[in-house]
Amino acid sequence: MVNSFPEEVLEHVFSFITLDKDRNAVSLVCKSWYEIERWCRRRIFVGNCYAVSPGIVIRRFPEVRSVELKGKPHFADFNLVPEGWGGYACSWITEMSRAYPWLEEIRLKRMVVTDESLELISTCFKNFKVLVLSSCEGFSTDGLTDIAANCRNLRKLDLRESEVMDLSGHWLSHFPNTCTSLESLNIACLGSEVSFSALERLVARSPNLKTLRLNRAVPLEKLSTLLRQAPQLVQLGTGAYSSGIRSDVYLGLSKAFSGCKALKGLSGFWDVDPSYLPAFYSVCSRLTSLNLSYATIRSPDITKVIGRCPNLQRLWVMDHVEDSGLNAVAFSCKDLRELRVFPSDPFVADANVTLTERGLVSVSEGCPKLQSVLYFCRQMSNSALITIARNRPNLICFRLCIIEPRAPDYLTLEPLDVGFGAIVEHCKELRRLSLSGLLTDRVFEYIGRHAKRLEMLSIAFAGNSDLGLHHVLSGCDGLRKLEIRDCPFGDKALLANVAKLETMRSLWMSSCAVSFGACKFLSRKMPMLNVEVIDENGTLDSRLDSCPVEKLYIYRTVAGPRSDMPAYIRTMDQCRVNTIS
Amino acid sequence: MDLNFEATELRLGLPGSIDDQSEIKTTNSPANTNKRSSSEMGSSISDANDTSRSAPPAKAQVVGWPPVRSYRKNQLQAGKKTESETGCGIYVKVSMDGAPYLRKVDLKMYKSYEELMKGLQTMFKCIIGLYYDRELGYNNYGSEIYKPTYEDKDGDWMLVGDVPWDMFLSSCKRLRIMKGCEDMEG
Numbered sequence: 001m002v003n004s005f006p007e008e009v010l011e012h013v014f015s016f017i018t019l020d021k022d023r024n025a026v027s028l029v030c031k032s033w034y035e036i037e038r039w040c041r042r043r044i045f046v047g048n049c050y051a052v053s054p055g056i057v058i059r060r061f062p063e064v065r066s067v068e069l070k071g072k073p074h075f076a077d078f079n080l081v082p083e084g085w086g087g088y089a090c091s092w093i094t095e096m097s098r099a100y101p102w103l104e105e106i107r108l109k110r111m112v113v114t115d116e117s118l119e120l121i122s123t124c125f126k127n128f129k130v131l132v133l134s135s136c137e138g139f140s141t142d143g144l145t146d147i148a149a150n151c152r153n154l155r156k157l158d159l160r161e162s163e164v165m166d167l168s169g170h171w172l173s174h175f176p177n178t179c180t181s182l183e184s185l186n187i188a189c190l191g192s193e194v195s196f197s198a199l200e201r202l203v204a205r206s207p208n209l210k211t212l213r214l215n216r217a218v219p220l221e222k223l224s225t226l227l228r229q230a231p232q233l234v235q236l237g238t239g240a241y242s243s244g245i246r247s248d249v250y251l252g253l254s255k256a257f258s259g260c261k262a263l264k265g266l267s268g269f270w271d272v273d274p275s276y277l278p279a280f281y282s283v284c285s286r287l288t289s290l291n292l293s294y295a296t297i298r299s300p301d302i303t304k305v306i307g308r309c310p311n312l313q314r315l316w317v318m319d320h321v322e323d324s325g326l327n328a329v330a331f332s333c334k335d336l337r338e339l340r341v342f343p344s345d346p347f348v349a350d351a352n353v354t355l356t357e358r359g360l361v362s363v364s365e366g367c368p369k370l371q372s373v374l375y376f377c378r379q380m381s382n383s384a385l386i387t388i389a390r391n392r393p394n395l396i397c398f399r400l401c402i403i404e405p406r407a408p409d410y411l412t413l414e415p416l417d418v419g420f421g422a423i424v425e426h427c428k429e430l431r432r433l434s435l436s437g438l439l440t441d442r443v444f445e446y447i448g449r450h451a452k453r454l455e456m457l458s459i460a461f462a463g464n465s466d467l468g469l470h471h472v473l474s475g476c477d478g479l480r481k482l483e484i485r486d487c488p489f490g491d492k493a494l495l496a497n498v499a500k501l502e503t504m505r506s507l508w509m510s511s512c513a514v515s516f517g518a519c520k521f522l523s524r525k526m527p528m529l530n531v532e533v534i535d536e537n538g539t540l541d542s543r544l545d546s547c548p549v550e551k552l553y554i555y556r557t558v559a560g561p562r563s564d565m566p567a568y569i570r571t572m573d574q575c576r577v578n579t580i581s
Numbered sequence: 582m583d584l585n586f587e588a589t590e591l592r593l594g595l596p597g598s599i600d601d602q603s604e605i606k607t608t609n610s611p612a613n614t615n616k617r618s619s620s621e622m623g624s625s626i627s628d629a630n631d632t633s634r635s636a637p638p639a640k641a642q643v644v645g646w647p648p649v650r651s652y653r654k655n656q657l658q659a660g661k662k663t664e665s666e667t668g669c670g671i672y673v674k675v676s677m678d679g680a681p682y683l684r685k686v687d688l689k690m691y692k693s694y695e696e697l698m699k700g701l702q703t704m705f706k707c708i709i710g711l712y713y714d715r716e717l718g719y720n721n722y723g724s725e726i727y728k729p730t731y732e733d734k735d736g737d738w739m740l741v742g743d744v745p746w747d748m749f750l751s752s753c754k755r756l757r758i759m760k761g762c763e764d765m766e767g
Contacts, residue, residue, distance in 0.1 A: 078645030135652070140704075161652040165704060168672075168685045189652065191690045192672070216659075270656070294656050344657070346647045376647060403647045434648075460646065485645070 011040045020045055039063060046070070047505050049087060049111065050530065053559040054095040065104045066130070067096065071111035073508045073553055074458075075483055077135065080510055080551070082536055084566040086112075089136075093117040097124035105130035112136070118143030122150035129181075130156040140165035141192065149174040155208075156184040169194035169217070175202050184211035188237050188268065193217040204229040210262075213237030216270045221249045224256035235265040241295070242273035250279055258282040265289035265314075274301040284308035288335075291316040293342045303328045313369075316340040319355040319376065326359030330366025338372040339363055346376070346403060357384035364391040372397040379410040380437055385419025389426040398423055399434035405461040405486075408438040415439055421446030424454070431478075434458040444468035448475020456481040469493035473500045483508040490548075491518035502528055506555040510534075514552055517545030522554070523572030530557050531572040532565070540570050658692065673753055677705050677727070678760035688750055694742050701729065705758065728759045 014037055017023055027037040043066040046052060057064075071087025089111045096103055103125045113136050121128060128151045133139075141164060147157065148171055169192035175182075182202065187194070196218070203209060209230050214223075218239030227233070243249050253276065257263070263283045272295040287309050292302070293316040302317070302325050312333040317325070319341055329336065341359070345351045357380045364370060370392050380402050389395075409416055416437040424430060424447050431453055435443065439462035447454070448471035455478050463469070470493040472482065482504065490513035494501075501507060501522075516533065523531040533540065534551035543549075561571040671688040684704060691697040705727075729741035733752045744752070 075645065077650045078648045079651060080645045135650075161650070163652070165700075166687065166690065167704070191687050192685075293653075342653065343647060343649065346649045346654075347642060376649075401647050405643065405646060458648075460648075486643075 007036055010036050014040055018043070042066060044068065048555050048557075049089075049092065050559060050562050051505070051555060051557045054092045056558060058095060058099040062099070063102075064096075064100055065102060066107075067092075067100075067103065067105065068107040068109075069111060070109045073483065073506065074110075074481070075485065075508055075510070076110055080485065082534065082566075082568065085534075085569065086562065086564050086566075088564055089113045090117050093120055097121070101125065102127055104128060105132075107132040107134070108136055109134040110136065112138035113143075115139050115143035115146070119146040122146040125151075127153055129153055132156065132158040132160065133162045134158075134160040135162060137163040141167045141169070141171045141190070145171040145174045148172060148179075149176065152176075152179065153181050154179065155181055156211075157182075158184060158186040158211075159189050160186055162189050164190055166190055166192045168192050172202065173198040177201075177205070180205045181208065182206040183208045184235075185209070186211065186213035186237070187215050188213040190215045191217065196222055200225060200229060206230070207232070209233065211235040213267060214239040216240050216268075219243065220253070220276065221246070224249075224252040227253075227256035227260055231259045232262055233260055234262050235289070236260075236263060236267070237291075238266070238268035238270075240271045241269045241276055242271045243276070245275065250276060253279040254282070261286075263287070265291075267291035267316075269295035269297075272297055277301055277305055281305075281308055285310065287312055289314040293318055293340065296320060296344065298322075299324050307332050309333060311335055314338040316342070318342050318344045319351065319353045320344055321359070322354045323356055323359040323362065324354070326355075327362050330362045333367060335369060336363070336367040337369050339367075339370065340374040341376060342374075343376040343403065349404070351378065357381055360384070361387050361391075364388040369394070371395055374399045374401075376401045376403060378403050379407070380416060380419070381409045381411045382414065382416055382419035382422075383411070385416065386422040389419075389422035393426045393428065395423070395427040396429055397432040398427065398430060399432065399458070400436055401434065402436040405436075406438045407436075415442070417443040417446065421450075424450040429453055432456045435462055436460060440464050441468040441471070444471040448472055451476050453478050455479065457483070459484045459487055461486045463487045463489060466490050466492040470496060473497035479503075480505045482506075484510070484512060486511040488513055491515050494518060494522065498522060498525055501554055502526060502556050504556065506553065508551075508553050510551040512552075513548050515545060516543045516547050516549055519549060519552060520545065520572045528556055528558070529554055530561055532569050533572065534569050536568050538568060540568070659689075671750060671753075673731075673755050675701065675704075675756040675758065677758040680705065686756070688753065693746055694749075697741075698729065701756075701758065729756065730759055731756045 010033070014026060017026060020043075023037060023041060027034045038060050039062065041061045042064060044057060044061060044064050045068045046057070047070050049069045049071050069089065069092060071089070072081050072085060075081055076085070087110055089108055093106070094117075097120050101124065104127050106121065107130070113133060118139055121131065123146070131147060131154075144164070147154070169190070172187075172194040175198070179202075183206075194215075194217070199218070203212065203226050210233060212226070212230065212233055213235070214237055216239055220239065220241055220243040223238055227236075257280045260283060264286060266280065266283070266287060266289070269292055274297055277297070284305065285308065288311055290309060290312055296318065297305075298320045299322060302321055306312075306325060306328045310332055313335050315329060315333065315336060315338070317340070321341060329339070341355065343351065344353065355377055357377060360373070360375050360377070361384050364387070371394055373395065380400065408414055409419070417440055420435060420439070420443050424433070430451055433447070433451065433454060433456070435458065441464045444463060444467075447457070454476050457472065457476070457479065466489055468487070469484070469489040472479070473493060474497055489509065494514060495518060519531050519533055522529065532553045533549045534553065535543070536550065565571070672685050673688060675684045675686055686700065686704070688697070691700060730738050731741050731749070731753045732738055732755045734754065738757070741749070741756070
């Protein structure tokens with residue numbers, strides 16, 4: 001009955017199904033649907049590059065056009081994952097170069113990419129269009145030269161926060177004159193100056209260019225030249241935003257900005273000189289996205305900008321915005337969906353800014369569509385958290401970082417259990433949560449009880465005992481990623497929730513109290529998990545079962561233990577084999 | 582070999598008494614040379630254990646806390662330094678004995694000799710002899726090690742590390758990484 005539709009019809013129907021989740025469901029209906037679906041799947045997303053091997057992916061999906069891979073654990077962003085951990089894109093790119101000649105898009109996050117791989121990409125994929133390297137490392141501007149020179153149909157080159165060995169800015173000059181397909185270019189992370197005339201010519205011959213994120217080295221006085229060549233820009237990242245006091249530069253810039261009728265997002269603003277801010281006032285009313293998180297702008301300058309942006313949906317700022325600036329946000333930005341406030345001086349005990357919990361409460365009151373928050377501050381109270389929770393039950397992402405570890409409610413000196421408890425209780429659609437401050441096992445009880453939709457949880461310096469971890473593992477039905485540091489969680493909770501680990505993408509635990517023996521046991525019991533122990537002191541061979549492991553990374557996989565681990569990481573399979581016991 | 586008994590001790594009770602120490606231990610281990618850590622973070626961690634440097638901070642800093650990305654930390658630092666300067670870098674050519682091509686580095690990307698050396702080592706995939714130690718002076722680890730030298734404003738070739746970093750930034754015209762143990766004196 002199912003086979004009464006010809007394959008072509010089913011394929012056509014499937015082409016409307018784009019979400020991975022749905023595609024996976026389709027492939028489970030029956031064998032023929034599985035077959036049809038696998039031949040017409042065009043996009044692959046692999047959230048953990050070690051969960052599956054390139055070979056397995058290629059065998060199942062032979063006609064892929066777009067691949068997205070993620071490598072290192074999230075805590076690598078904060079230097080908790082040692083150098084040489086892994087996440088090498090090389091084997092993937094090499095195998096795909098043979099299997100997917102028509103591959104168009106590669107998106108990598110937290111992976112190690114080499115110049116050789118970039119060269120391979122530029123020469124093997126004839127129709128290559130999109131390269132996004134997010135927080136990647138291992139390559140130099142030499143690799144970018146190959147991409148620029150060889151990818152004839154390149155649409156997007158986005159180096160988002162990658163660490164590039166910046167040998168020179170000359171690579172950009174290698175885009176041939178025939179390359180006119182560029183739609184998006186993000187070179188903000190590069191230090192070297194690129195040839196401005198090459199950049200200008202590239203921009204001028206790219207009529208479809210919508211996103212341009214410059215690096216700091218592009219001086220402000222040249223920005224208006226670029227804007228005049230690309231008035232169709234939708235997203236712009238400026239370079240350095242200061243130039244001495246020069247009225248000709250200001251006027252030129254102001255005029256150029258007013259010509260950009262399509263501009264919806266701004267970022268950059270390094271080394272900002274506030275006197276140049278009014279130059280972009282003309283675009284403010286259309287702005288939906290504003291990233292001032294690298295700009296040291298204080299009140300009243302920042303308040304003046306915010307007051308002009310009634311359509312803002314995303315705002316990233318530094319804590320220079322202060323409570324007063326956030327009051328302005330609450331007043332003016334009624335469409336705000338996402339707020340991120342970063343610390344200007346994260347390693348100083350008392351910062352010179354008046355940013356407190358009040359700013360966040362204010363925004364939660366004034367912005368009815370607020371769903372995503374990342375907030376660094378130095379004080380918080382349960383009452384503020386409860387207020388925020390009641391104001392904004394539509395929160396999807398709540399990441400709070402109180403800078404001092406284990407800081408209590410500053411008013412009552414109590415733990416912040418009740419406050420975060422209110423967040424998970426009221427915000428029923430919460431998908432991502434990061435905790436901070438003084439927290440006992442109680443907060444995990446609340447989380448386990450209420451946070452049923454939670455997918456990612458970050459915990460630091462919290463809890464009293466294994467019970468805390470047990471609440472999370474047994475209660476959070478939707479949990480996919482769990483990352484924990486410096487918490488007194490040991491073996492009991494892990495061993496009591498062994499099956500849970502296979503339903504998650506990954507678990508990271510560092511500076512906790514999990515023992516070597518428990519890791520071995522876990523590994524024996526769950527062959528579908530890689531249990532990787534990281535020990536930089538080099539004592540893995542002599543570890544007793546009762547010793548606590550330094551860092552632990554557990555993830556489900558169909559690819560077995562990986563073969564590219566450095567000496568200080570072992571999977572517990574290896575340890576089982578090595579110990580004679 | 583340091584058996585580090587503290588790390589093997591299982592403790593009950595609230596964390597906090599050993600945390601700071603264990604974090605400092607982690608970052609000082611030789612395997613952890615994560616190049617993405619900012620110099621401010623790195624120097625304050627090593628400061629706590631290296632009394633030959635400037636006074637350690639009152640509070641021991643914890644690795645990876647607060648959770649600010651290295652990328653952001655580096656941008657903030659560069660920002661603090663160059664608030665009154667332009668956005669352009671200080672580009673100098675770097676030659677290495679035996680390498681066919683010259684390279685260019687932006688000295689402004691580094692905040693110290695240590696960082697510059699790390700950068701050069703990564704770029705040329707070689708080991709550059711640790712040239713600079715405030716107390717011990719220059720260390721020679723053997724004739725296999727490369728020596729970093731630079732040409733200053735007066736046209737003289739100097740060993741990298743002689744002068745304070747800021748002075749080096751303003752006087753360095755080009756770099757040359759020399760092979761072997763050619764005598765630099767005279």
